[in-house]
Amino acid sequence: MTVVIDVQGLHKEYGATVAVDDVSFSVQEGEIFGILGPNGAGKTTTVECVEGLRVPDRGSVRVLGLDPRRDRAELTQVLGVQLQDSQMPERLKVAEALDLYSSFYRSPADWRALMEQLGLADKATTPFKKLSGGQQQRLSIALALVGNPRVAVLDELTTGLDPQARRDTWELIEGIRDRGVTIVLVSHFMEEAERLCDRVALIDSGRVAVIDSPATLAERAVSEQRIQFRPTASFDDALLTSLPEVTSVIHRGDVVVVTGNRDALNAVISVLARNQIVARQLRVDQGSLEDAFLELTGRGARNGSAHGDGQGKGER
Numbered sequence: 001m002t003v004v005i006d007v008q009g010l011h012k013e014y015g016a017t018v019a020v021d022d023v024s025f026s027v028q029e030g031e032i033f034g035i036l037g038p039n040g041a042g043k044t045t046t047v048e049c050v051e052g053l054r055v056p057d058r059g060s061v062r063v064l065g066l067d068p069r070r071d072r073a074e075l076t077q078v079l080g081v082q083l084q085d086s087q088m089p090e091r092l093k094v095a096e097a098l099d100l101y102s103s104f105y106r107s108p109a110d111w112r113a114l115m116e117q118l119g120l121a122d123k124a125t126t127p128f129k130k131l132s133g134g135q136q137q138r139l140s141i142a143l144a145l146v147g148n149p150r151v152a153v154l155d156e157l158t159t160g161l162d163p164q165a166r167r168d169t170w171e172l173i174e175g176i177r178d179r180g181v182t183i184v185l186v187s188h189f190m191e192e193a194e195r196l197c198d199r200v201a202l203i204d205s206g207r208v209a210v211i212d213s214p215a216t217l218a219e220r221a222v223s224e225q226r227i228q229f230r231p232t233a234s235f236d237d238a239l240l241t242s243l244p245e246v247t248s249v250i251h252r253g254d255v256v257v258v259t260g261n262r263d264a265l266n267a268v269i270s271v272l273a274r275n276q277i278v279a280r281q282l283r284v285d286q287g288s289l290e291d292a293f294l295e296l297t298g299r300g301a302r303n304g305s306a307h308g309d310g311q312g313k314g315e316r
């Protein structure tokens, strides 16, 4: 595996605020790497150091072997950046913006094809200010990709989008990854990271709490499984309570609620099947990335962090 981004011991303060405190991680070629955490956690400062937009106080950053500050000109040719609040001149039209941005690169992507892929072809002559939020967002993604980058950093990708536009954007990102672009995704939406990321770094109060795949983190967070179903026939609770995987069985009307360890589902279904009972309307509550975050930090990723400013990007 080739390391595309390598960050070691990154530290950045703004006056008395320690925004990033000894952050280290590396991103492998071809993966979607999530940087997750509550507002104010230090995510944007971290990626701005990766992009060369901020000077770290300490630590080292390499992107494809380049130093973001020293090799800035070279880096802009290989790194695509979607800015958080990408603001364009109001009257600049979609095609004009793409044409202009592509002129900054030595070997740009075909911007017309990109416009097509991002569903903006029928908006080619529409000025920026007349685009909907979702269309503006798609244009900012197109602009991040127009230089044909090997690495793209997308910050708060779907903030402000409606659920359908958010899902469309997710599909788009998967398509970009499939074309071989390594993606760093900054987000405070756990669901987005669960769906898209190969690995995530959970960042809290400027520090990396953990780095792992969303599935592993979710699984680790929850040691208990909660299973609910309507059995097709009544049975003696001992059938389930005698299983070593099961900790409790309760009845809520005709719904049975079983708690147990992570192997409980298989054990319960098997023993029911042996007794010719089917578990109808089966529901299993398992851990999520949000649970993992809660367990690691004591609070939800959507809430402000201990030194957060409370003016979350999601609310802007």
Ligand code: ADP
Residues within 6 Å of the ligand: 014, 017, 018, 019, 037, 038, 039, 040, 041, 042, 043, 044, 045, 046, 307, 308, 309
């Ligand atoms: P996130 O992207 O996770 O929301 P940021 O990197 O934007 O976090 O911010 C981390 C911390 O640094 C916050 O406490 C924020 O208020 C502070 N901060 C960010 N940018 C500046 C700045 N330019 N000047 C002073 N403080 C800042």
